[in-house]
Amino acid sequence: MVSEVNKGAPAAETTARHIEDLILEGSLRPGDPLLPEREMALRLNVSRPTLRQGIRVLEEKGLIVADPAGGRRVAPLATSITDPLVELMGSRAEVVDDYLELRGTLEGMAASLAAVRANDVDRDILTRCMARIDQAHDEADFRDEAEADVDLHVAVYEASHNIVLLQIMRALSGMLRKGVFHNREKLYARPEVRGVLRAQHRAVYDAIMARDPEAAAHAAQEHMTYTKRVRAEIIAAEARLEISLRRIEGGSIAQRR
Template sequence: MPSEVNKGAPAAETTARHIEDLILEGSLRPGDPLLPEREMALRLNVSRPTLRQGIRMLEERGLIVADPGGGRRVAPLATSITDPLIELMASRGEVVDDYLELRGTLEGMAASLAATRASDVDRATLTRCMERIDLAHDEADFRDEAEADVDLHVAVYEASHNVVLLQIMRALSGMLRKGVFHNREKLYARPEVRDVLRAQHRAIYDAIMVRDPEAAARAAQDHMTYTKRVRAEIIAAEARLEISLRRIEGGSLTARN
């Protein structure tokens, strides 16, 4: 059924506001291409000049950007946080721990809300994500499993139906995909870790599906606590290996044969 804007206010501003609402609630996602102008005007039941004016307002607000080919798309909003301060924080191990600690709290909140608020559509999306995790796990495709992992978490944020939480967590998941704070592939390269992560994702999913907010929150927080601990173990093991290699090479400062 076509969307239709409210005709009680100036048409172009109302059109812009309607599209803003779609972006805010997550129906229009960062980077999504918009329909051609004619089709979009029909969907919104407005004239093409009104639509153009509304789109221009959104471009001025930085919410819509033009494509080189002439189309338009949602701007890359809240997919990551690009700032010198973020790079500085990501370079400090103790800050990464703070990042994971924050995610533990927010993930628990999101899972709890999703268990209470998820619609049938949300639950179907969560099921597809869990099925992708299972398939990638069974095929030992750790890169696909890592991507499905992030997609499951995003689906939980969407199912929380809290738009502020959704946008914050989308930003964090964008940084996670790019490896800003830690490299997920190092986790998924270890079969024994992948087994635990799959079980933890299953626990989050199952709790949401049976609408148990306390179990969902607990499973999400346990998952982040485990991720934080394993990351620390991997870093420690890498540091020990580096020391061992330096000993063999004499710190690269000796004339050993």
């Protein structure tokens, strides 16, 4: 579908505003590459000089960045947290617990709103995400299941149709994909945990599809509570294993007879 910018204001300014709107509403996502200049100008029904001026405005705002391949893409957005601070936060167990606590609240809100506001397009996307989880689970592909997990959560945020919530949760999901706060693959490597996670995702999905906001919020919050508890159990088990191994090896500094 061809988009056309509003011709009532200066063309370059209107072009920039139109692209800003696409970024804000989530149609253009952080990191998305933009179409080549000629094609984008045709899609927006503006001249190439006008498009260049509009893009320049967005580059000055830090919303569009140059691509190493020579094109342009949407800049990483929705968080002012610098990488060193994110890394520091991710290294502290108490901060990770705070992160999961926050997500529990926001996930519940997003699921509740999605149950009320999701349209047919949103519901189709949610259905495809859930199908990916089921397929990856059945094939015991825990890495793809972990990725499909994040995609389902993002689809719920989009279906909430709350722009601020969407952008905040996209930033958090980006950190989750990078394993900043915890390693999802450790959860999915455990068959018994994978089964529970799929059932919980199914509960969130079913509640949204049934347009039941209370059930959706409850299912989402229960999911995050379980994730927080299992993560703590995994960390405790790993710590006990490390102690046992050190005892066998004498802490690597004792001579064994």
